[in-house]
Amino acid sequence: xxxxxxxxxxxxxxFGKDIVAQVEKGKNPSFNTTSRTRxxxxxxxxxxFLKLGNAxxxxxxxxxxxxxxxxxxxxxxxxxxxxxxxxxxxTIRGLFYQLKYSLGEDVDENIFNEQSxxxxxxxxxxxxxxxxxxxxxxxxxxxxxxxxxxxxxxxFGKEEQEIDVSKLGRSGWGIPSDVDNDIEFVDVKAKxxxxxxxxxxxxxxxxxxxxxxxxxxxISPQGQAAxxxxxxxxxxxxxxxxxxxxxxxxxxxxxxxxxIKTGSIxxxxxxxxxxxxxxxxxxxxxxxxxxxxxxxxMTMKTNEVDIKRAQEMLEYPWINRHEExxxxxxxxIKTKKKLEQDTLEGPRLTFVDDYVREKIKNKEFLP
Amino acid sequence: xxxxxxxxxxxxxxFGKDIVAQVEKGKNPSFNTTSRTRxxxxxxxxxxFLKLGNAxxxxxxxxxxxxxxxxxxxxxxxxxxxxxxxxxxxTIRGLFYQLKYSLGEDVDENIFNEQSxxxxxxxxxxxxxxxxxxxxxxxxxxxxxxxxxxxxxxxFGKEEQEIDVSKLGRSGWGIPSDVDNDIEFVDVKAKxxxxxxxxxxxxxxxxxxxxxxxxxxxISPQGQAAxxxxxxxxxxxxxxxxxxxxxxxxxxxxxxxxxIKTGSIxxxxxxxxxxxxxxxxxxxxxxxxxxxxxxxxMTMKTNEVDIKRAQEMLEYPWINRHEExxxxxxxxIKTKKKLEQDTLEGPRLTFVDDYVREKIKNKEFLP
Numbered sequence: 001x002x003x004x005x006x007x008x009x010x011x012x013x014x015f016g017k018d019i020v021a022q023v024e025k026g027k028n029p030s031f032n033t034t035s036r037t038r039x040x041x042x043x044x045x046x047x048x049f050l051k052l053g054n055a056x057x058x059x060x061x062x063x064x065x066x067x068x069x070x071x072x073x074x075x076x077x078x079x080x081x082x083x084x085x086x087x088x089x090x091t092i093r094g095l096f097y098q099l100k101y102s103l104g105e106d107v108d109e110n111i112f113n114e115q116s117x118x119x120x121x122x123x124x125x126x127x128x129x130x131x132x133x134x135x136x137x138x139x140x141x142x143x144x145x146x147x148x149x150x151x152x153x154x155x156f157g158k159e160e161q162e163i164d165v166s167k168l169g170r171s172g173w174g175i176p177s178d179v180d181n182d183i184e185f186v187d188v189k190a191k192x193x194x195x196x197x198x199x200x201x202x203x204x205x206x207x208x209x210x211x212x213x214x215x216x217x218x219i220s221p222q223g224q225a226a227x228x229x230x231x232x233x234x235x236x237x238x239x240x241x242x243x244x245x246x247x248x249x250x251x252x253x254x255x256x257x258x259x260i261k262t263g264s265i266x267x268x269x270x271x272x273x274x275x276x277x278x279x280x281x282x283x284x285x286x287x288x289x290x291x292x293x294x295x296x297x298m299t300m301k302t303n304e305v306d307i308k309r310a311q312e313m314l315e316y317p318w319i320n321r322h323e324e325x326x327x328x329x330x331x332x333i334k335t336k337k338k339l340e341q342d343t344l345e346g347p348r349l350t351f352v353d354d355y356v357r358e359k360i361k362n363k364e365f366l367p
Numbered sequence: 368x369x370x371x372x373x374x375x376x377x378x379x380x381x382f383g384k385d386i387v388a389q390v391e392k393g394k395n396p397s398f399n400t401t402s403r404t405r406x407x408x409x410x411x412x413x414x415x416f417l418k419l420g421n422a423x424x425x426x427x428x429x430x431x432x433x434x435x436x437x438x439x440x441x442x443x444x445x446x447x448x449x450x451x452x453x454x455x456x457x458t459i460r461g462l463f464y465q466l467k468y469s470l471g472e473d474v475d476e477n478i479f480n481e482q483s484x485x486x487x488x489x490x491x492x493x494x495x496x497x498x499x500x501x502x503x504x505x506x507x508x509x510x511x512x513x514x515x516x517x518x519x520x521x522x523f524g525k526e527e528q529e530i531d532v533s534k535l536g537r538s539g540w541g542i543p544s545d546v547d548n549d550i551e552f553v554d555v556k557a558k559x560x561x562x563x564x565x566x567x568x569x570x571x572x573x574x575x576x577x578x579x580x581x582x583x584x585x586i587s588p589q590g591q592a593a594x595x596x597x598x599x600x601x602x603x604x605x606x607x608x609x610x611x612x613x614x615x616x617x618x619x620x621x622x623x624x625x626x627i628k629t630g631s632i633x634x635x636x637x638x639x640x641x642x643x644x645x646x647x648x649x650x651x652x653x654x655x656x657x658x659x660x661x662x663x664x665m666t667m668k669t670n671e672v673d674i675k676r677a678q679e680m681l682e683y684p685w686i687n688r689h690e691e692x693x694x695x696x697x698x699x700i701k702t703k704k705k706l707e708q709d710t711l712e713g714p715r716l717t718f719v720d721d722y723v724r725e726k727i728k729n730k731e732f733l734p
Contacts, residue, residue: 154536169521
C-alpha cells in the first residue's frame with residue numbers, strides 16, 4: 001500500500017486562494033514567513049537542536065522592496081504546484097529554468113536572472129507552509145550510502161519496488177534526496193546505526209561484514225551529510241536505535257558530527273526534522289592517543305581551519321557544556337595535532353572493526 | 368562460479384623473487400617501468416586514445432637519487448601482496464598508514480612522511496606489472512550510478528550476491544571502484560548506454576522510466592568520471608552497444624566527455640582500459656540554439672576557464688580533426704555563451720526525454 005503523503009498540492013492551492021481572496025477584497029496581498037536571519041536561529045535546549053525563533057516576517061506585494069520578490073514567490077509556488085500535480089520531480093536548477101522559460105517570454109526582462117534569486121524564495125515557501133522542499137518535488141543533491149538489515153519499499157515513478165538493502169554487495173544503497181515521500185522502510189531490525197564519515201572506511205567495514213556480525217546499519221554520508229542522509233539518520237533514531245558517529249578528529253569531522261547532531265544554522269528552519277541529538281561520537285579522538293600507542297606516530301599537523309573551528313566550537317554553549325568535548329578541543333589547540341580515521345587501518349586492515357566494536361561495547365563515546 | 372582473476376599474488380612474488388635474485392648475484396637490483404612524463408604520453412591514432420610511448424625508466428637501488436624511492440616501492444609491493452593474500456581491500460591512504468605503522472617503528476625516521484610520496488610508487492608498480500591498482504586491492508574513490516536491464520554478480524567479501532540493476536528504484540546501482548575483480552555483469556540486454564553528466568538529469572530520466580522505454584543503460588558519472596565509471600563504460604562498449612554522452616556545453620562538460628572518450632594524460636598509463644573512443648556526444652551543443660529557439664533565452668556567459676579550455680581543445684589534433692567540434696568550440700569563443708543540460712527542463716520536465724530520443728533516432732551527435 002502506498003504511503004499517504006501530506007497533500008502539498010492542496011496546501012499550495014489554499015496558499016494561492018488566500019492570496020487571490022486578499023486581492024479581491026482590495027487588500028495588499030501578503031503572507032507570513034519566519035525570519036531565517038542569524039539572530040532568529042536559536043539552540044533549543046529541550047530538543048537539543050538549532051531551530052528558528054518566533055520572529056516573523058511579512059512578504060507583501062505593494063512594497064517597493066518586495067514587489068519583485070513577492071511576484072517571484074508566487075511563480076515558484078505555481079511551478080511547484082504543477083510538479084506535484086504531475087507527480088514529477090526536479091531540482092532548484094530545473095525550477096529556475098522553468099521560470100525562465102515561461103515567465104521570460106512575454107515580459108521585457110526575465111524575472112529571474114540568477115538562480116541565487118530563486119533559492120531564498122523556495123525557503124520562504126518551505127517555512128511559510130511548514131514543509132520541506134522535497135515535498136514541493138524539489139530534490140536536493142543526494143549523497144550518502146547505507147547497508148544493513150532492512151528493506152526499502154520505493155514507490156517510484158509508476159512502479160513499486162522492494163529493495164533488500166542487505167543484498168547490495170560492495171555498493172550499498174544510495175540514499176536518495178527524499179526519504180519520506182513515496183518511500184517506506186520495513187523490517188528495520190538492526191541494533192544500532194553506525195555513521196562513518198569516509199566512504200573508504202565504510203567500504204572497509206562493509207567488506208569485513210561488520211554490519212552483519214553486529215547487526216548494525218552502516219551509513220556513510222561520504223563527507224558532509226546531505227539533507228537526505230541527515231533525514232534518514234533522524235528516522236532511524238526515531239525507531240529507537242542508538243546512532244554512533246565515527247569521523248576524523250579534525251575540523252571537518254567535528255563539523256559533520258555536530259551538523260548531524262544539532263543541525264546547522266542554514267537549515268535551522270527544518271532543524272527538528274534533520275537533527276539527531278541522540279547521536280554519540282565514538283572517535284577518532286585525541287584521547288585515543290593515550291590508549292593506542294601507535295597512533296602517536298600517525299597524527300598530522302593541524303592547519304588554520306582546524307584551530308579556528310576548534311576555537312569556535314568552544315564558544316558554542318551546546319558544545320562547551322560537555323567537558324569531554326572541551327578537553328578534546330583544547331588538546332587539539334594545544335598540541336596542534338589531528339588524526340584521521342584511516343590511521344586505524346595501520347596495524348592491520350581489520351583493526352578498525354575491533355576499534356569500533358570495543359568503543360561501542362565499553363560505551364566510550366563523546367556526547 | 369567465481370570469476371578467475373589475474374593471479375596478482377603470483378606476479379608480485381615473481382617481482383620480489385627477481386629482485387632477490389639480482390641481489391644474490393651481486394647485482395644492483397633494479398626493475399623497469401615506462402616513463403609517465405608528459406613527453407611520453409601520445410595519442411594512439413589507431414586505437415583512438417591517450418597512451419604511454421615506449422620510453423623506459425629504470426628504478427635501481429644503488430643510485431643516490433633513487434635509493435629511498437626503490438626501498439619504498441618494495442615496501443608498497445610487500446603490503447599489496449599481503450592485501451591480495453588476505454583478500455582484503457583498502458585505499459592508497461590505508462596503504463600509507465600501514466607503511467607508517469610497520470616501517471616507521473624501528474628506523475630513525477618514517478620512510479613515508481606524506482602520502483604524495485607513495486602515490487607515484489603505486490603507479491610505478493601498476494606500469495611495471497601491467498596491471499591496474501584495483502588488482503593490487505587498492506580502491507580508488509568511487510562515484511557514479513547506473514540503472515538498466517542488467518544484473519551484477521558480486522562476489523564480495525565472503526558472499527555471492529546477484530543484484531538486479533533494474534530493481535533499484537530511485538537510487539540505482541552505485542558503481543564501485545573495481546568493476547573487474549570478483550564481479551560479473553550478466554544478462555546485459557540494453558540497446559545502448561546513455562551517460563549523463565549530472566545526477567539531477569539522471570534522476571529526471573530515471574523517474575520518467577526513460578531507460579525502460581528505450582531499453583538503455585543509464586549512467587551518471589556525477590561529474591568527472593571516476594576510474595570505475597570509465598572502466599564500466601569501456602566494458603559496456605566491449606559488448607557492442609553504442610555509448611552516448613549527454614553533458615553540459617561548457618569547459619567541464621567537454622572535459623568529461625573527452626576524458627571518457629580518449630582517456631586523460633594522468634591515466635594514459637592505463638589508457639586502453641578506460642578510454643571509450645566509440646563514445647558519441649549528443650549534446651547539449653551550441654547548434655541546439657538554432658534548433659530549439661527557447662534555449663537562446665537560457666544561455667550563460669562563459670568564464671575564463673571555458674574560453675581557455677575551448678582554445679586548448681582546438682589545439683589537440685584528436686579534437687581539431689573533427690570539423691563539428693571546431694565549429695562548436697569556435698562558436699563558444701566567438702559568442703561567449705555556454706549552455707547547461709538542465710535548460711532542457713525548461714519547457715516541461717519531460718522535454719529532456721524527447722530531446723535525447725530525437726538526437727539518437729536522428730543520429731545527431733558529435734564524434
